[in-house]
Amino acid sequence: MRSSECWSVLSFVLLTGAAAFKISRGPSMDHSEITQMAILDVTVRTCRSLAEAEGRDFVFHPLSLTVTCVIAACDAAESTKSFQIAIKLIQRKNKRVDIRRLFNAAYHFDDETFEDGRKVITDGLAIIKASNKLDNFKAAREKLGEITHPLQDFYSHSNWIELGKEIPNNNLITVGTNIGNIDLARPTCQNCVGNDCTNNILEDIIRDQILTTGYFDAILSSKPAGKCSHGGRFDQTSDDEPIGGINKDSLTANHGHLHNAAARLAIDATIQLLDDIRGAAGDTDFLRMLGISKGSNKALCFVIDTTGSMADILAVKAVTASIIDTKAGTRDEPSLYILVPFNDPDFGPLRRTTDPNVFKTWLSALNATGGGDFPEMSLSGLQLALTGAPPGSEIFLFTDATAKDIYLKDTVITLIEQTKTVVNFMLTGSFRFSFRSLLANNGHNMSWTNQMSSPESQLYSELAHYSGGQAIEVSKDELSEATSIITESSAASLVTILQAVRSPGKDESFSFSVDESVRNLTIYITGNVLNFTLTSPSGVSQSTNSPNESLATVKVVGNFRSLQINPTVGIWEIMLLSTNPYSIKVIGQSGIDFLFDFVQFFQGASEGFDVLENRPGAGGNGTLLLTLTGSDSGTVTDVSLVEASGSGEVNGRMETLGGGEFLAHFDTIPSVEFVVRVKGKTDSRSKASTNDFQRQSTTQLKASTLAITSVSENIIVPGTLFLVPFSVMTGDVGGNFTIQATNDRDFISSFPDSLVLADGGSANGTVTLSAPLNTPSGSDVTLTIQVEAPGGADTNYIVQRFSIVNTVTDFQAPACRLIRLRGDCSLNCSLSAWELVVDVSDQSGVVRVDIKRGNGTLNTAVVAVGSGGENTTRVSYAASCCSPDVELLAVDGVGNVGSCPFSINDNPSTAALSTGTTLSLSYLIWVSLGLILVYQA
Ligand SMILES: *[C@@H]1O[C@H](CO)[C@@H](O)[C@H](O)[C@H]1NC(C)=O
Ligand SMILES: *[C@@H]1O[C@H](CO)[C@@H](O)[C@H](O)[C@H]1NC(C)=O
Ligand SMILES: *[C@@H]1O[C@H](CO)[C@@H](O)[C@H](O)[C@H]1NC(C)=O
Ligand SMILES: *[C@@H]1O[C@H](CO)[C@@H](O)[C@H](O)[C@H]1NC(C)=O
Ligand SMILES: *[C@@H]1O[C@H](CO)[C@@H](O)[C@H](O)[C@H]1NC(C)=O
Ligand SMILES: *[C@@H]1O[C@H](CO)[C@@H](O)[C@H](O)[C@H]1NC(C)=O
Ligand SMILES: [Ca+2]
Ligand SMILES: [Ca+2]
Numbered sequence: 001m002r003s004s005e006c007w008s009v010l011s012f013v014l015l016t017g018a019a020a021f022k023i024s025r026g027p028s029m030d031h032s033e034i035t036q037m038a039i040l041d042v043t044v045r046t047c048r049s050l051a052e053a054e055g056r057d058f059v060f061h062p063l064s065l066t067v068t069c070v071i072a073a074c075d076a077a078e079s080t081k082s083f084q085i086a087i088k089l090i091q092r093k094n095k096r097v098d099i100r101r102l103f104n105a106a107y108h109f110d111d112e113t114f115e116d117g118r119k120v121i122t123d124g125l126a127i128i129k130a131s132n133k134l135d136n137f138k139a140a141r142e143k144l145g146e147i148t149h150p151l152q153d154f155y156s157h158s159n160w161i162e163l164g165k166e167i168p169n170n171n172l173i174t175v176g177t178n179i180g181n182i183d184l185a186r187p188t189c190q191n192c193v194g195n196d197c198t199n200n201i202l203e204d205i206i207r208d209q210i211l212t213t214g215y216f217d218a219i220l221s222s223k224p225a226g227k228c229s230h231g232g233r234f235d236q237t238s239d240d241e242p243i244g245g246i247n248k249d250s251l252t253a254n255h256g257h258l259h260n261a262a263a264r265l266a267i268d269a270t271i272q273l274l275d276d277i278r279g280a281a282g283d284t285d286f287l288r289m290l291g292i293s294k295g296s297n298k299a300l301c302f303v304i305d306t307t308g309s310m311a312d313i314l315a316v317k318a319v320t321a322s323i324i325d326t327k328a329g330t331r332d333e334p335s336l337y338i339l340v341p342f343n344d345p346d347f348g349p350l351r352r353t354t355d356p357n358v359f360k361t362w363l364s365a366l367n368a369t370g371g372g373d374f375p376e377m378s379l380s381g382l383q384l385a386l387t388g389a390p391p392g393s394e395i396f397l398f399t400d401a402t403a404k405d406i407y408l409k410d411t412v413i414t415l416i417e418q419t420k421t422v423v424n425f426m427l428t429g430s431f432r433f434s435f436r437s438l439l440a441n442n443g444h445n446m447s448w449t450n451q452m453s454s455p456e457s458q459l460y461s462e463l464a465h466y467s468g469g470q471a472i473e474v475s476k477d478e479l480s481e482a483t484s485i486i487t488e489s490s491a492a493s494l495v496t497i498l499q500a501v502r503s504p505g506k507d508e509s510f511s512f513s514v515d516e517s518v519r520n521l522t523i524y525i526t527g528n529v530l531n532f533t534l535t536s537p538s539g540v541s542q543s544t545n546s547p548n549e550s551l552a553t554v555k556v557v558g559n560f561r562s563l564q565i566n567p568t569v570g571i572w573e574i575m576l577l578s579t580n581p582y583s584i585k586v587i588g589q590s591g592i593d594f595l596f597d598f599v600q601f602f603q604g605a606s607e608g609f610d611v612l613e614n615r616p617g618a619g620g621n622g623t624l625l626l627t628l629t630g631s632d633s634g635t636v637t638d639v640s641l642v643e644a645s646g647s648g649e650v651n652g653r654m655e656t657l658g659g660g661e662f663l664a665h666f667d668t669i670p671s672v673e674f675v676v677r678v679k680g681k682t683d684s685r686s687k688a689s690t691n692d693f694q695r696q697s698t699t700q701l702k703a704s705t706l707a708i709t710s711v712s713e714n715i716i717v718p719g720t721l722f723l724v725p726f727s728v729m730t731g732d733v734g735g736n737f738t739i740q741a742t743n744d745r746d747f748i749s750s751f752p753d754s755l756v757l758a759d760g761g762s763a764n765g766t767v768t769l770s771a772p773l774n775t776p777s778g779s780d781v782t783l784t785i786q787v788e789a790p791g792g793a794d795t796n797y798i799v800q801r802f803s804i805v806n807t808v809t810d811f812q813a814p815a816c817r818l819i820r821l822r823g824d825c826s827l828n829c830s831l832s833a834w835e836l837v838v839d840v841s842d843q844s845g846v847v848r849v850d851i852k853r854g855n856g857t858l859n860t861a862v863v864a865v866g867s868g869g870e871n872t873t874r875v876s877y878a879a880s881c882c883s884p885d886v887e888l889l890a891v892d893g894v895g896n897v898g899s900c901p902f903s904i905n906d907n908p909s910t911a912a913l914s915t916g917t918t919l920s921l922s923y924l925i926w927v928s929l930g931l932i933l934v935y936q937a
Pocket of ligand 5: 737753754
């Protein structure tokens with residue numbers, strides 16, 4: 001699937017002779033499009049620079065600036081979905097500023113709030129850099145979305161464009177610089193002439209280059225005398241003299257004639273911001289922040305019971321080591337390894353590494369000791385893993401004991417739902433033949449329990465099914481084999497084609513459609529199924545005891561069976577005979593998949609929809625937002641909400657939004673657990689037909705009659721008390737509702753245990769959290785607040801992530817001091833060389849010096865460390881005279897990025913340091929209908 005679609009986009013453009021490739025969905029550009037353009041631009045350049053550094057070819061055609069084509073150029077097909085997820089999250093957090101912080105002027109550069117607006121941006125930038133340093137990429141993405149909003153709004157809401165500026169205001173991302181000539185006392189606008197606001201900014205304001213913004217208020221029609229308004233239907237101030245506004249939000253806005261110019265600078269400014277983050281993080285980590293990495297882009301995440309009873313089981317270390325070795329260097333190599341031990345009463349810490357050898361060392365250092373009584377802290381370990389692993393990860397939990405911390409069950413379910421994580425339980429020993437429960441039962445019931453329904457494993461199988469994973473019950477001897485079968489499939493680009501749970505079991509036939517993009521088709525059956533019959537599209541069958549494996553290679557371990565199938569395109573069928581509970585899951589590898597979220601519509605000043613971050617409302621209608629990944633030209637034709645343990649389903653009405661996005665409207669949302677099934681078409685390789693595909697969500701979903709909302713600041717300063725206010729609403733009966741708040745870092749918190757609600761009423765509460773003083777800057781905490789209706793019939797939740805950030809005081813980029821610059825480049829350049837020695841120093845320490853531009857070799861050595869941690873790094877650089885210029889990039893401890901240019905052609909004694917100037921290799925040509933991005937070679 002590499003880049004065929006990218007080339008077909010290209011040939012279409014060439015064949016039709018179109019001069020412009022229209023990227024914008026509507027005639028106006030919105031925040032999402034601006035953000036995506038900037039991300040794609042910087043991503044392409046980052047991939048190019050990595051490819052060049054590694055001596056690889058880099059092919060990218062500028063006309064194909066789409067997610068799929070950029071991913072293809074980056075040679076990271078396995079990262080398509082995670083890149084898409086990262087972009088969506090950034091876009092959503094950006095858009096949400098208009099919903100949650102509409103009246104906070106600083107987030108929109110309204111009301112001449114220049115300093116406050118910049119503070120939002122630069123404070124956020126510090127958090128992004130600190131988070132990236134600790135690999136907290138999700139926190140970085142969320143913050144990035146939030147601060148791109150004011151940054152982009154500046155170009156629409158201020159008069160920067162009207163002042164004739166053609167490049168972004170670099171000082172918006174740099175603390176302590178001059179944003180512009182600001183004069184709060186001076187009148188800036190006059191009335192528009194009828195509907196014509198083209199010249200409403202006062203001439204002297206333009207002449208004197210005074211920077212101003214519009215004023216906005218949705219309620220009051222007042223503003224300081226003589227000031228410009230934002231303008232538009234919801235801005236009451238624009239009826240107040242001077243009448244009319246100056247915003248460039250769309251082509252039809254008061255200054256809509258400058259919309260394209262504003263959007264272009266907003267893209268360039270976002271590119272600058274991203275380049276600054278890239279400089280601080282380095283190319284590889286910058287791409288990881290955007291969900292792009294080498295290998296599978298999946299985490300291999302193990303949560304392991306280390307209590308004494310697990311002594312034999314730690315033999316799983318050996319299997320794991322061998323799985324890691326087989327995947328090393330392949331596209332299926334995990335890009336992150338996570339280990340969470342749990343014991344009793346201790347659990348954690350969570351450790352992450354990108355180095356498989358480090359992970360193996362951790363595994364081999366695990367000891368099985370302690371644990372006290374039989375149940376262990378398994379859900380606490382799982383909770384840590386769920387909050388610490390990237391969304392959509394697969395977690396393997398190994399234990400032989402029940403959970404002691406059952407009170408975390410609802411929290412774990414909500415985290416599974418939120419992160420769409422798959423959890424597999426590898427259960428041994430006591431679950432097959434529970435000696436302890438035997439003792440507890442005084443020797444009664446001395447028989448093999450039906451594994452799937454044994455009470456001890458029921459919690460685990462319920463959680464597994466909820467997440468779309470397996471609860472595999474094997475003997476200790478079989479554990480290695482089971483682990484190897486199931487982790488084998490935790491490959492890159494794994495998609496779910498069908499999944500169902502039947503408890504109690506019943507005889508049932510399941511059919512599913514396999515498309516031509518699917519590789520490594522595998523069926524998992526968990527539970528004691530008596531018989532299966534698999535039938536291929538051409539009618540060939542294979543059953544449990546078929547003498548030959550004509551269709552599938554079958555492996556059986558414990559209660560788990562895997563069928564590996566040669567994926568013939570067409571409709572397959574599998575008949576299962578069983579009265580025991582079972583689950584079936586059909587998976588494959590494919591680039592084509594979908595993302596989905598329930599959305600909520602808004603009316604008023606910020607129209608549109610926002611993603612719901614908890615359960616959708618029960619009983620009523622609902623809308624899903626779907627994004628097709630891995631195909632720019634594909635389409636979604638059918639979306640259904642399918643009962644997870646039954647055959648009922650609700651079909652949605654489709655609405656195409658463009659850009660690979662679709663809305664599916666449902667008249668009713670099922671009242672039981674359900675999954676989302678999507679059918680659609682993509683271009684076929686053969687061109688003779690279209691390619692019909694089917695995909696399903698793995699995580700089960702549930703509706704709720706309760707709603708819970710919370711809006712709070714998202715930065716915690718260590719050692720201070722942090723308040724999280726929340727509101728709970730019941731759409732139905734009232735009563736005494738139970739509240740539970742949990743966080744994954746064991747921070748001390750307090751919250752009301754219960755809230756009393758009237759029928760259809762609401763109530764407010766507050767959770768207080770405090771991060772210990774020694775919490776590292778850049779770490780984060782995930783808080784889950786749950787509300788449970790009386791009797792536990794219904795629950796809903798809200799999950800929030802907060803960054804822990806110490807106040808940053810260093811805004812100064814590292815400084816360069818030239819020590820030596822010498823060489824004679826007067827001869828044939830290929831025969832001569834030059835050298836440079838520079839001392840780089842910074843109050844927060846110099847953490848990295850790289851060559852940003854130049855083709856020589858660099859050596860660095862720390863030469864002095866001051867009392868406050870400030871260090872001086874001596875940099876020696878040597879290059880051929882054919883490469884006479886160099887630009888050094890230097891990063892300090894808090895992520896300030898400086899760059900120092902030197903050239904053998906001009907031989908100054910010291911070189912001035914320029915901060916924050918980022919060189920965009922792209923320039924944009926705007927054509928009236930759309931835009932083309934042109935890249936310099
Ligand atoms: C595990 O046990 C070994 C030997 O008994 C000991 O040296 C090591 O420190 C232990 N490791 C941990 C993490 O407890
Ligand atoms: C997946 O399929 C490819 C061929 O399409 C094959 O080379 C590879 O070994 C398979 N992987 C697994 C885990 O079966
Ligand atoms: C399984 O079903 C097939 C087809 O219905 C039948 O031929 C076979 O004998 C059955 N096997 C068992 C073990 O029941
Ligand atoms: C969904 O329900 C809401 C309120 O119950 C109603 O206002 C709205 O029109 C419904 N939407 C659709 C598409 O049926
Ligand atoms: C609500 O329930 C909690 C225990 O779950 C109890 O402590 C509290 O007193 C109850 N409140 C009311 C008003 O009944
Ligand atoms: C909850 O708080 C919101 C604003 O924070 C307020 O508007 C609302 O009236 C409060 N509701 C209750 C029941 O106190
Ligand atoms: Ca134990
Ligand atoms: Ca510094």
